Amino acid sequence: MNVLQNLTELYNHLSFDSTYRNVCKGILENMEAAANGTIYEIAELTNSSRTTIWRMVQKMGYSNFSEFHHELKRAVKQYTYYNRILPENSEETIQGIKEKFMSQVMQTYQLMDTQMDVQEMESIVDEMAQADKIVFYTPYKDSSILALQQNLSMDGKQTGYYCLFPDMLEDSLTLDEHSIVFTNMIDHLETMDMTQVFENIKKKKARVYGSLAGKSRYQIYFDRVLFHGNAGSVVEGVLAFQMYFFMINEIYRMKYID
Structure with missing residues (x-):
């Protein structure tokens, strides 16, 4: 699970009044600023405290803030990789997207059959x-x-x-x-x-x-x-x-x- 999936899953996992949920929301909505910010700047960005950020990082399974922040930087840098389902194609068309999905559905059928x-x-x-x-x-x-x-x-x-x-x-x-x-x-x-x-x-x-x-x-x-x-x-x-x-x-x- 990459850090963006981790943040999204935690966001969906928590109650609406959870402080950690608001922190996840703030980071996901301001990913570039969070990736380039310090723990103090992320706390300010998400209207929380440094302690809250640190505890949220622990809830996600990271051993320290530096580990989490490193993964966040890499995820933001490669965001076009994380948010893609089909391979990148500069000449992509809407019809082409449909055809690629249909092709992968057929591949799924073959996998299931064999x-x-x-x-x-x-x-x-x-x-x-x-x-x-x-x-x-x-x-x-x-x-x-x-x-x-x-x-x-x-x-x-x-x-x-x-x-x-x-x-x-x-x-x-x-x-x-x-x-x-x-x-x-x-x-x-x-x-x-x-x-x-x-x-x-x-x-x-x-x-x-x-x-x-x-x-x-x-x-x-x-x-x-x-x-x-x-x-x-x-x-x-x-x-x-x-x-x-x-x-x-x-x-x-x-x-x-x-």
């Missing part, structure tokens, strides 16, 4: 039915997971959904050999280091099932790769992840709820 085996999916559903706790660690919230969580809860399963690094880190310490973790962490240079989270999972003897886009340093922790997407296709990765868990949800409902 990599998503129904027998394997049923096996995973059966493992979930035997597990005590099933949690999801992803960079963003997805409706397919939220739908699946409802059925898991109806079946008496303990479940959780975490997007912020500190929440994942804390939850990873509560797992045991009867727990399953699903993840689609994206391993880019700008992503917060998730090594400690995965180390905790393995120490607790929980299982880790994840999707991959290209090579990942975290693959060594996976007990099972759900599917392997194209590293250059954001749309394919998102759609494949959604469709996979919508299917898992329907299989679970059919076998264990209805």
Whole structure:
């Protein structure tokens, strides 16, 4: 998760009257000024205090303000990378955008057809039915997971959904050999280091099932790769992840709820 995702997730995660939410809002609305400012200037920019800024940085999982500020500077400098779904094209047209998205939808279909085996999916559903706790660690919230969580809860399963690094880190310490973790962490240079989270999972003897886009340093922790997407296709990765868990949800409902 990059710092902009981190700020956005924390902003959406907090109550409307939260001081930290207002700080996130101030930084996101004034990213360039925040990236070039000191902790005192960011405090003034967001109508808060230096202590509040420091505590918010800790809530996001950064060890110090310098680490957070470095990531913010890099994110602002590369903002056209972070806010793009399709690769940059100086000759882009509206029709061209539609055609590229349609092409990636077709790539998603091919991925689902070749990599998503129904027998394997049923096996995973059966493992979930035997597990005590099933949690999801992803960079963003997805409706397919939220739908699946409802059925898991109806079946008496303990479940959780975490997007912020500190929440994942804390939850990873509560797992045991009867727990399953699903993840689609994206391993880019700008992503917060998730090594400690995965180390905790393995120490607790929980299982880790994840999707991959290209090579990942975290693959060594996976007990099972759900599917392997194209590293250059954001749309394919998102759609494949959604469709996979919508299917898992329907299989679970059919076998264990209805």
